Amino acid sequence: MVEVGVPKVSVVVPAYNCGPHIEKLTASLLRQSLPADEFEVIFIDDGSTDDTGERLDRLAAAHPHIQVLHTENSGWPSRPRNLGIERARGEYVFFADDDDWFADQALERLHDCAKTYDADLVIGKMAGHGRSVPRELFRKNRFDATLQNAPLIDSLTCHKLFRRSFLNEHGLRFPEGGKRRLEDHSVVVRAYFLSRRTCVLSDYTCYHHAQRGDARNVTSALLEPSSYFESVRDALDIVDANTEPGPLRDRLHRRWLRNEMINRLRGKRLLEAPEDWLEQVALETQKVIQDRFAPGVAAGLPPLQRAVAYLTERGRFADLRRLARWEAGIAGHGRVDALQLDDRAVTVSVAAEIRSADEPIGFRADDGRDVLVLPVDEIAPEVLDSTTQVRKARLDVVARRRETGDEIFLPVTFQIERVGAPDGTDSVHLVHRATTTIDFGALNGGRTRGSWFLKARITNAGWTEDARLPLLFICRADGAPPRIRDERKIWNRLRSAVGRRIRR
Template sequence: MGVPKVSVVVPAYNCGPHIEKLVASLLRQSLPADEFEVIFVDDGSTDDTAKRLDRLADAHPHIKVLHIENSGWPSRPRNLGIEEARGEYVFFSDDDDWFATEALERLYACAKANDADIVIGKMAGYGRPVPRELFRKNRFDATLANSPLIDSLTCHKLFRRSFLNEHDLRFPEGGKRRLEDHSLVVRAYFLSRRTSVLSDYTCYHHIQRRDGRNVTAAQLDPSSYFASVREALDVVDANTEPGPLRDRLHRRWMRNEMLSQLRGKRLLNAPEAWLEQVALEVQKIIQERFAPGVAGGLPPLLRAVAYLAERGRVADLRRLALWEAGIAAHGTVDELRRAEHAVTVTIAAELRSANEPVGFRDDDGRDVLMLPMEEIAPEVLDATAQVRKARLDLVARHRETGIEVFLPLNFQTERITGTTGPGTVHLVHRATATIDFAALNGGRTRGSWMLKARITNVGWTEDARLPLVFLCRADGSRPRIRDERKVWNRLRSAVGRRVKR
């Protein structure tokens, strides 16, 4: 066997049958088996994982297994995998995720076509968020300045192996290091000569196991967690000057790793002592590390959370979280038309909290977000710019694989006045989209597709499930439509007749 095109490195620990989906996906790759290798690093498993992997390696020459004493975290297994790898490129996978059939072939082809040091393949998330905006389109020369690369900081990417070795890019070892991906990936972004994003094919399926036994799924320790945040911020500071770019990159950690801990259901479910520790750590980083432009660039809801966190107003954070926990998108299908392989839908959607529309107060021509507490400066809640940029997307999701496709549409936002009180306004988004099932997802449509209306506004991105399911018997075929509004109406009528009897 010559030099493989790709080495897939997989840390494995007590994964049991959860690894089978990954294994099956690797064995059915369109890239020939003699053109890639898989390196499983068994991190001292105490179940039958080691034997399971050894049997796999015995049956498949392109699969090998390393057995090490338990390190307790994926960093050391990944680093050993890099040392063992012979491939031109290295991809880091988790043991309970899986690949699409053409993933390795397409990722490698993209890397070669663009001479890329890093290729990020589109991901589908299951109980885990994935960077939706980054995957809106292909980006063959992406940088931290010209694209939302900073939204993708997990290591599930294709890296040129010589690039990793040239810059000694390795995962931090020594105990359970939360966010171990971040410092490596951010350094790699700054050092990469070219980074490409492949968005027209879903390459990687990323899962949060329901049994909660992903290695990094347990509740974080505030002290070590925020020490890792500071390490990542240090990398940014070493490679940027004070100004808009640094603020935008810092904003990613403020939004995702800091303020996300102090919002909605996550805060409401947190133990009080833990919450106090997190709030204190967040307060210190905001005060010590961030310029005013970091919070200033956030949407108003997150500016409000940052405002309260910086001032240590934990009780008000809890009140705000209680209100935000009720936020949801609501959508309706107003019209449905079909012609051959195409379907045209007209929808309406809005954001509500506890079934009341999210409202804005008119303050001298500004739209000010209405929240359930006082004593927040009006400029913090000024939502005028975000209201103007509010967006409605229509997303088709393939039920069997989790693949999501943005659909082209025309939409407009209607301002409805007075619903939430005198001098107030709320937004209703209306859109029309035509879905061509001969072209959707490159014609790969076999199975069932559901529709979601996705509203992005003032700090939320919320999905409303629409009551339509499209069933395709073969790729590119004319869909059968199941209108669940009719199913529900029939069910409701049947229940009503039974009650009357």
């Protein structure tokens, strides 16, 4: 039983020099469907030098469930979050950032899920605005998720609902002492291993994770390679302490190899990075691959990422740059082949493929295997073996609400067509085809008011690429039949282009 008068949720928010950027978060907190007397908000002003402190003080003066703690600047979110835990009275604690915001029913739905399933940890669906968020994790609700049965490892930010007694029981606190990158990872990974029940709430977008337009998020600056990779090793140590050598450990380790190392050494991210900084990152990555990872870690990556790991481990940094120039041209391309409207239901058939510089990515036959064709020589064929990825390749159709960023996976039937090269060689490329029927009376639980566009999401050979489809569905009210704007028509394309310029 919860003590009478104890808030259901404490929202803890570190704040530093956010000024007007905090308005979106504060407005979303004041709109929560959870009554104001059932949750509290604790802002920790981390020594702001602008008017952030005054803004928060005015807010707290007007709303009794909001409080502000002013501290000397620590330079990083860890200490403010820890102070927030100590100050919190709620049964559950949610950690938010000062430039993000909540959906209107987020706290109520998260708390209801936690109570219904007696969860120590609840992860609400996230929408990204200039930031990446997990995709596969939020494909469906998961009310008993573990590191073994769900892709929890894809979500390592702290923007989650934690039972406060769980945090205190296990001493879960954020590492302090300077600018500790990946400070979330040490807390969240331990929490995954310790949690008695973890839930993933995917049928409602709870949290909007944003990159500020002025790129002044506290973690947006270039990382310092040596200390950053020390933090990576700390996270790997937690995994090693809680697993035995084998497939599970390899799969968990793979998350850091993929996200914190390989993805920094490929495509546009590599090309835009300073040369000397990039060499340090490549050397640190080389050390971790050689010192910490079993062979199964890189072997479980898709072929393009395996190729990057292969080149990095061998110090072939010039080839990394050559490969990055090719991958920088990678994009998804999609088209609408058929469209049929029946009252509130719309059936759409699409075709899509992945291309680089307008040429489809290709595969060549090699001893019964599909081998990815790359513009770099002397990579072992087994590294580029794409047979499994080609078999698992898929095309999703995703509906995204333009006003909020909500994304919904639509049910599809899909197939893959293998198309031979026009030059008569033994290489092929893949055309993905899918058909979906969208019931605008049931989409997003019937909450359809607004403008929806479709994306073809192609997953193959290590890429997941979105291609915007030229259809916009406008619903005047929840569950209403949509008005369809077909942007394939020249006038609509021109109108959309003008509108985009005006909005900028």
